[in-house]
Amino acid sequence: MNTEIMELVVIGGGPGGYSAAFRAADLGMQVALIEREETLGGVCLNVGCIPSKALLHVAAAKEEAERLSKHGIRFGAAELDLDALRAFRHDTVSRLTGGLAQMARQRKVQRIIGNARFAGPNVLHVEDRAGNVSAVSFQMCIIAAGSSPIHLPFLPDDPRIVDSTGALELPFIPKRMLVIGGGIIGLEMATVYSGLGARIDVVEQTGGLLAGVDRDMVGIWIKRNSHRFDRIMLSTWLESVEATPEGLVARFNNGYEPATHDLILQAAGRRPNGDRLSLEAAGLQSNGGFIAVDSQMRTAQPNIFAIGDVVGQPMLAHKAVHQGHVAAEVAAGHRAVFEPLVIPSVAYVDPEIAWVGLTEDAARQDGIEVDVGKFPWAASGRAIANGADYGMTKLLFSRETGRLLGGAMIGPGAGDMLGEICLAIELGADATDIGRTIHPHPTLGETIGLAAEAAMGSCTDLPPIPFLCPRQ
């Protein structure tokens, strides 16, 4: 049907895919963008980051209103209008996806709706909803096929068992909910449902929640969130789930009693979609769904690139966007390379946890010598005024070079403030650079400058440290 040979075809309309397609179009390439869904934006915009943030925002506002009763303002009991909440979520998403569709038109990116598979090193077969297959030939291709939630094979087929996509639909508000997986996605959804009235059980195979985050941060979070949970079952396996009319009966090892839940969320991780593309037809291979690429995002086939979740961890939209830009630029003949020093992470739980670069735990494990500057928000006037005195800002500096290697924050807006730490790392800032940068007062962001001062030993908003010696 389509005899035209596209200069560039992008598979996947998520943040990585559309960014690659738009960037390539801006660089003068003739671009087609294949997406299986009607709307652009992928998991992130449609059934991931964005709708979850809409719900988290609402849940957090409700909880904040309840907390205000201690600070002198009392509201009546909250009334939940689930349809209106779903509509807000839907409007948030459609406003963004509508904007993307318009920007694709403005860039003359040709959109193709359907599932793509390779039929050769220069041709794709695209199957639309009706089952019609058309061939799309290309000179170059960027695979941005993303990832999907892992579905545990032993769970029964039951509408009360959902993945993150299903949970965001807000089918109903359960009384008791089981979250499988104590990672970011599981705990974000636990926060939403708990905010809307559910009691939560979490089962996690490893020994801690939020793997990869420093334990002191997680400790603060658990202290603030223990009221949400009946049980946080660590180092525990879910052994079986039985669907009964009364509820879903879950059994665990590790001596935990079985429990009946109204809703089970599977958030045991995501699997890359590399296996769904018939890669072998293009002479490519995947490793458990992952596709190997070089620092210019090229696969083993020089005309085919891959970016985002499908090339490896971390599976984060902001990583995919940057990789998408690199792939598009290289495809357009530029000498771009994906070489960031760090990729930040944020858990949009309440309180928010944001971290980037080296963690204290990793430094200890790998024997990297660091000077740590910690600023507890209990010493921040703004945090106390905002009822956020439990927060913490932490910076890690290389003892060898003095440069900032990593940072972590917990508290309201932590994710919004993390960008400063990312920038400081990319620009090679040290404690003096950050500490002597005047931060506005009184703000929560000020704690970054104060943590740097704490590392220098010059912070006057903390008690004196009698044993802090100047370095030899």
Add this chain to the structure above:
Amino acid sequence: METVALVERQTIYLPTIGDYKDVPVVEILVKPGDTVSFEDTIIVLESDKATIEVPSPVSGTLVELLVEIGSRVSEGAPIAIFEISEKAPAAPQPEAAASETRPVAAAPAAVEAAAPVTGSAASKAHASPSVRAYARELGVSLDEVQPTGRKGRIMREDVQAYVKGRIAAPASSGGIAVAPAPAYDFARYGEIERVPLTRIQQISGSSLHRNWVTVPHVTNFDEADVTDIESFRVAMNGEAKGARAKLTMVAFLAKASALALKEHPRFNASLEGDTLVLKKYVHVGVAVDTPKGLLVPVVRDCDRKGLNEIAEEIAGLAERARNGKLAPSDMEGGCFSVSSLGGVGGTGFTPIINAPEVAILGAARAQMQPRWDGTAFQPRLILPVSLSWDHRVLDGVAAARFLGTVVKILGDFRRAAL
């Protein structure tokens, strides 16, 4: 540095060893527990051209050695930890001595400035994302760029400077392309033995090769009548009866060269790009054959020294050279070199210029030859001399005149007194 305990531990550092860096330790003369006196040799280094004995800057007991055979050390490197008793005669000595062993203020400035160029310092340098992208655009590996920004940051200008340097480099380092030498299986044709080149041979070999390839050499030949010098030399040595160093032909050659250099200043020069550096001092290097290779120690101010003094100095330098005890400074600063094969043989050869010098005098073996004095043939002692010179700086006329001056002085050494 506090003096709390009666016994103080002190780390000693490698003192200045000239411009040498990363010099291997070849010998260690002390072991932990040894009592070492001030100035005792503790380790021996073998630099480019000479063996350097490192004396102890303190008196005390060796606690720990911080180097081993094969360690490469540079000025300021920690060598050993000593325990210094306060009972030592000069109590404040440790501190004074310690500061003495630190890099001396004047000389090492260049070394310190040059140090960050190499090694891990460069690869640890930081570049911001925009500079990283710019380097990628130009295909520059940031590990090779020298940072000049604050706190060791690589700036955009550093990347530009690196690229400019790389563009300029091929022009000056020459475009000589030769086929690689084929490998030979010598053992196929008979018994062989493999003997590694000494360090001195390796280093002098690469300098000689560089000079041979990069300096356009021309060699002039002449003959000097040294009959009178020879009889004078023998007479003087007879008089001295070993009370002082023997006058040698090399001493006469060095003195004659020094005087010729004064008369022809373009020969006492070095080329720096488009500029000629004329030297107001006259230091003459003398090639010395040693078991480990060829060394060229330098006699300073040859123009102002008498023959006895020059002969004495050459004897001392040659002795130290053969024993591997020349200091790097003994081989620095030469203006011109003299290479004599007179003791061995031959009728002439073309010496390789010891750059950055611009000329070198070679002398072969003097032989009795018949010379026509206008009425009859006279037996005269004739010394064949050759002069290799840098054609970028000098020309054939100048060279013939310079060599003529040398020959005239050697023919009648009274000229040296003028």
